[in-house]
Structure formats: C-alpha cells, structure tokens
Amino acid sequence: MEIKQWYEGEKPWIIAGPCSAETEEQMMETVEGLVNQGITTIRAGIWKPRTRPNSFEGVGKKAFPWIKKAKEIFKVQFAIEVASAQHVEMALENDIDILWVGARTTVNPFNVQEIADALKNATDKTVFVKNPINPDLNLWIGALERFHQAGITKLGAIHRGFSTYQESIYRNIPLWQIPIDLKSRYPELLLICDPSHIAGKRDLLFEIAQKAMNLRYDGLIIESHRDPAAAWSDAAQQLTPANLRVLLDKLQIRDLTF
Numbered sequence: 001m002e003i004k005q006w007y008e009g010e011k012p013w014i015i016a017g018p019c020s021a022e023t024e025e026q027m028m029e030t031v032e033g034l035v036n037q038g039i040t041t042i043r044a045g046i047w048k049p050r051t052r053p054n055s056f057e058g059v060g061k062k063a064f065p066w067i068k069k070a071k072e073i074f075k076v077q078f079a080i081e082v083a084s085a086q087h088v089e090m091a092l093e094n095d096i097d098i099l100w101v102g103a104r105t106t107v108n109p110f111n112v113q114e115i116a117d118a119l120k121n122a123t124d125k126t127v128f129v130k131n132p133i134n135p136d137l138n139l140w141i142g143a144l145e146r147f148h149q150a151g152i153t154k155l156g157a158i159h160r161g162f163s164t165y166q167e168s169i170y171r172n173i174p175l176w177q178i179p180i181d182l183k184s185r186y187p188e189l190l191l192i193c194d195p196s197h198i199a200g201k202r203d204l205l206f207e208i209a210q211k212a213m214n215l216r217y218d219g220l221i222i223e224s225h226r227d228p229a230a231a232w233s234d235a236a237q238q239l240t241p242a243n244l245r246v247l248l249d250k251l252q253i254r255d256l257t258f
C-alpha cells in the first residue's frame with residue numbers, strides 16, 4: 001500500500017464534538033461553542049456501537065437535518081461513524097464530509113470490505129480507520145488497505161487504545177508502540193489520537209494528548225459536549241468546548257514533521 005500525504009490544513013488537526021448526537025439543541029449549542037473556540041471539524045456519533053444492549057444506541061438518521069443546519073450556519077465539516085454499507089449510503093446522501101470506522105468494526109474484514117465497496121463511487125471522501133479494539137497491527141493495516149484498494153486516498157488512522165481485562169488507569173490501554181510501528185511503515189499516513197476513548201475520564205486527557213503531540217501525531221479527535229455530565233454516552237470523558245480550549249492551549253506542540 002502506497003500512502004501519500006494529502007492533508008493540507010493546519011496541524012495539529014483538531015476534531016471535536018459530542019460522543020453522540022442527542023438533540024438538535026445539544027448539537028447546535030455544542031457546535032456553536034466549539035466554533036467559538038476555533039474548531040471547525042466536528043465529530044458526532046449517530047449510530048452508536050454499545051458494548052451492552054438496552055443503552056442509548058444513537059438517534060440515527062434523525063440527526064442529518066441537525067447536521068445540515070449546523071453546517072449551514074457554522075460552516076463546519078462533519079465526521080460520523082459508519083458501520084455498514086447502508087450507513088455509508090445515508091452519509092453520502094447527506095453530504096457528510098468525513099466517515100470513520102469504529103474500533104469494533106475494524107476487527108471484522110467482511111464489515112470493513114462492505115463499507116469500502118460502498119465508497120467505490122465516492123473515492124474523494126475522507127475516511128478514518130480507528131484501531132481495532134484488540135492490539136493487532138495487521139488488522140488495522142488490513143482495514144486501511146481495503147479502503148486504499150477501493151480507491152480512497154484521503155485516509156487517516158485513529159489511535160483510540162486497546163481493550164484489556166487487566167486493571168488499568170486507562171479505559172483502553174494506549175500501547176503507543178503499535179501506532180508508532182504503523183507510522184514507521186507508512187510515514188505519510190495521517191495519524192490522529194483519540195485521547196477520549198483511551199482515557200475514559202477527563203483528568204487523563206491532557207497527558208495523553210501531550211504524549212501524542214510529543215510523538216508528532218497529526219491531530220486529535222476529542223469528545224466535547226455542551227454539558228458533559230448530562231451526556232447520553234461517555235459522560236465521564238467529555239469536555240465543555242471552553243475546557244477543551246484550556247487543554248489545547250496548554251499543549252506544547254513541537255515540529256510536526258514526523
């Protein structure tokens with residue numbers, strides 16, 4: 001796989017937004033808050049892969065008109081998670097700018113191939129692939145290859161940590177060597193850190209984000225919500241837009257050429 005650099009925006013690329021789209025008001029207020037802090041690429045999950053059933057599984061396609069409105073008013077780009085060909089079709093119909101494959105999807109080659117095939121007529125889309133939940137570099141690379149072979153060139157990898165049954169301060173242990181090895185094999189691959197899902201709680205976010213900057217990652221994807229404690233998913237790890245700004249301003253950012 002020959003990966004070429006394609007991203008021409010500012011670095012680090014900061015992508016932020018709620019774990020989940022919940023209501024129109026929550027979306028509009030959160031996006032407004034983020035835009036006021038200088039953030040113009042927004043994330044939001046509309047289909048949520050939950051570990052256990054009977055919890056909030058996302059508002060689904062109901063969120064598309066909210067996203068459209070937020071894009072029109074605030075001139076932002078939007079990223080959502082897709083886990084099936086049907087999700088891809090809906091995302092394309094609704095002008096979603098960036099699609100990401102979640103950690104529970106990256107583990108399944110059938111699933112990944114189906115998503116890649118659904119993008120064959122939309123090869124100019126930006127696609128991010130989260131690491132698989134298990135620490136398997138080849139599975140991560142394999143998923144990236146499926147998109148590359150489908151013709152997607154605007155590819156990125158998101159490091160969100162790995163599941164463990166061991167006691168850990170992290171929700172998902174970072175195992176930094178895995179993304180470092182990925183980047184050494186594909187030096188021009190866009191690499192983004194997701195401190196939110198590594199940390200699982202707010203007070204660890206800064207140190208993880210700083211470590212990613214020290215390792216010269218290209219960007220960060222961080223969960224931000226207008227009222228984190230009241231979030232319908234991942235309440236313990238989200239930051240208000242104002243507190244996200246505080247975190248970003250504290251980061252020491254080095255030369256970002258890897």
Ligand code: PEP
Pocket residue numbers: 019045049101102103104130160197
């Ligand atoms: C998310 O980004 O909200 C999410 C579900 O992430 P992951 O696939 O990394 O668990």
Ligand code: MN
Pocket residue numbers: 019020223233234
């Ligand atoms: Mn989340």
